[in-house]
Amino acid sequence: MYSGxxxxxxxxxxxxxxxxxxxxxxxxAGDWPPGRELPSIRALAxxxxxxxxxxxRAYLDLENEGVIVTRHGKxxxxxxxxxxAGELQDARLEAHLTEVAxxxxxxxxxxxxxxxxxxxxxxxxxxK
Amino acid sequence: xxxxxxxxxGVRKNYRFFTLDDLNLELEPxxxxxxxxxxxxxxxTTLRLVMGMIAPDAGEIRVLGHAIPAEQAIAKRDVGxxxxxxxxxxxxxxxxxMQFMKSIYPEWDGGYATTLVKRFNLRxxxxxxxxxxxxxxxxxxxxxxxxxxxxxxxxxxxxxxDPVARxxxxxxxxxxxxDERRSILFSSHNTVDVERISDSITFIDRGRIVESSxxxxxxxxxxxxxxxxxxxxxxxxxxxIVGRVTDGQFVTLTTNQxxxxxxxLVGPHVRDxxxxxxxxxxxxxxxxxxxxxxx
Numbered sequence: 367m368y369s370g371x372x373x374x375x376x377x378x379x380x381x382x383x384x385x386x387x388x389x390x391x392x393x394x395a396g397d398w399p400p401g402r403e404l405p406s407i408r409a410l411a412x413x414x415x416x417x418x419x420x421x422x423r424a425y426l427d428l429e430n431e432g433v434i435v436t437r438h439g440k441x442x443x444x445x446x447x448x449x450x451a452g453e454l455q456d457a458r459l460e461a462h463l464t465e466v467a468x469x470x471x472x473x474x475x476x477x478x479x480x481x482x483x484x485x486x487x488x489x490x491x492x493x494k
Numbered sequence: 495x496x497x498x499x500x501x502x503x504g505v506r507k508n509y510r511f512f513t514l515d516d517l518n519l520e521l522e523p524x525x526x527x528x529x530x531x532x533x534x535x536x537x538x539t540t541l542r543l544v545m546g547m548i549a550p551d552a553g554e555i556r557v558l559g560h561a562i563p564a565e566q567a568i569a570k571r572d573v574g575x576x577x578x579x580x581x582x583x584x585x586x587x588x589x590x591x592m593q594f595m596k597s598i599y600p601e602w603d604g605g606y607a608t609t610l611v612k613r614f615n616l617r618x619x620x621x622x623x624x625x626x627x628x629x630x631x632x633x634x635x636x637x638x639x640x641x642x643x644x645x646x647x648x649x650x651x652x653x654x655x656d657p658v659a660r661x662x663x664x665x666x667x668x669x670x671x672x673d674e675r676r677s678i679l680f681s682s683h684n685t686v687d688v689e690r691i692s693d694s695i696t697f698i699d700r701g702r703i704v705e706s707s708x709x710x711x712x713x714x715x716x717x718x719x720x721x722x723x724x725x726x727x728x729x730x731x732x733x734x735i736v737g738r739v740t741d742g743q744f745v746t747l748t749t750n751q752x753x754x755x756x757x758x759l760v761g762p763h764v765r766d767x768x769x770x771x772x773x774x775x776x777x778x779x780x781x782x783x784x785x786x787x788x789x
Contacts, residue, residue, distance in 0.1 A: 373690075375686065378768070378769065380713055380714075380769060381690070382710065408671060408672045408674065409672065411668060411671065411672075412665075412668040412669050412671065412672050415661070415664050415665055415668050415690060415691060416668075416690055416691065417526060417690065417691050417692055417693045417709060418524065418525070418526075418671060418693055419525075419693040419694075419708060419709055419710055420709070420710065423710050
């Protein structure tokens with residue numbers, strides 16, 4: 367049922383982080399809407415063949431980020447915060463922009479050069 | 495009963511050429527404990543001690559709350575044990591073995607046994623003698639699993655299995671753990687399996703426990719730090735470095751207590767900080783341990 371979540375042995379990131387990021391992506395995309403119940407820790411562990419402690423760690427971090435809430439004895443749910451998906455997307459954009467800015471500086475691009483490159487990327491996207 | 499499923503405290507077992515000493519092991523319900531060590535480290539001996547098949551020379555062992563070996567008969571009603579040197583009767587069929595288990599264990603789950611026969615792709619009418627190594631392992635696991643014991647003790651359960659069979663078997667272990675009152679202790683030198691499904695891990699080498707920890711802690715604490723030192727530059731004194739290899743300007747450090755502060759401590763010469771696989775941690779840990787003991 368949750369076979370869409372993959373764990374790669376060649377991915378340098380730890381397993382809990384791979385799981386966390388794939389759940390976060392589903393929430394960000396709106397596939398897992400607010401209020402949706404997450405699989406129980408033991409059910410997801412069994413589905414992914416990954417230890418219970420690894421899933422626990424992923425859920426705990428998602429809880430700390432405010433992506434999910436856990437009600438004791440009832441399970442975990444996608445957080446019911448308005449615009450959470452939007453916020454997550456925004457955080458991703460922010461991270462990418464920082465990277466772009468860093469790379470731009472390393473390559474010695476001016477502010478105007480960078481802006482031009484972004485405009486070109488937008489145009490390419492429209493053509494597709 | 496909410497007690498620990500396995501407790502070993504200060505256990506010692508002497509042999510002429512080998513001593514198992516100061517053995518401490520704990521397993522909580524709902525957990526998988528991976529027991530990892532090189533050949534001859536004492537893994538099988540430890541599991542036999544837990545099963546009451548041999549008596550310790552010192553120390554205390556409790557399984558499901560019962561003293562071992564004194565109360566092993568009661569404890570073992572709820573323990574399933576599989577090891578590679580256990581053989582099915584060669585001239586009896588798998589079906590005969592299943593009937594036999596059913597007649598001894600009232601908890602035998604016939605429906606689950608039938609499901610496992612299908613999942614493991616076995617044939618009940620086949621003689622044990624003609625089973626391949628992998629089929630033999632799967633048949634033994636089936637006989638233990640279908641009793642639905644609270645505690646499973648498995649000695650190298652995935653050794654000799656091809657990747658598909660390993661996947662089938664591991665899925666079955668994880669299915670057992672859906673029930674948080676059950677637990678598994680398994681020994682292996684396949685660190686990939688251990689890394690994936692264990693909640694806690696114990697390393698053993700030359701009859702001694704090297705380290706015991708929950709898996710996430712293990713993976714979090716160990717790091718390889720690669721440094722490039724320009725000529726004349728010196729590395730500051732660093733705590734918790736268990737390995738150090740120098741090759742010209744390039745130094746590779748291994749730490750077992752990584753924290754974010756360490757990057758700043760090493761200074762501007764850090765090229766990369768890498769996480770380590772359980773296998774790498776295991777080898778580094780054993781080497782460090784042997785050095786510390788002067789072996």
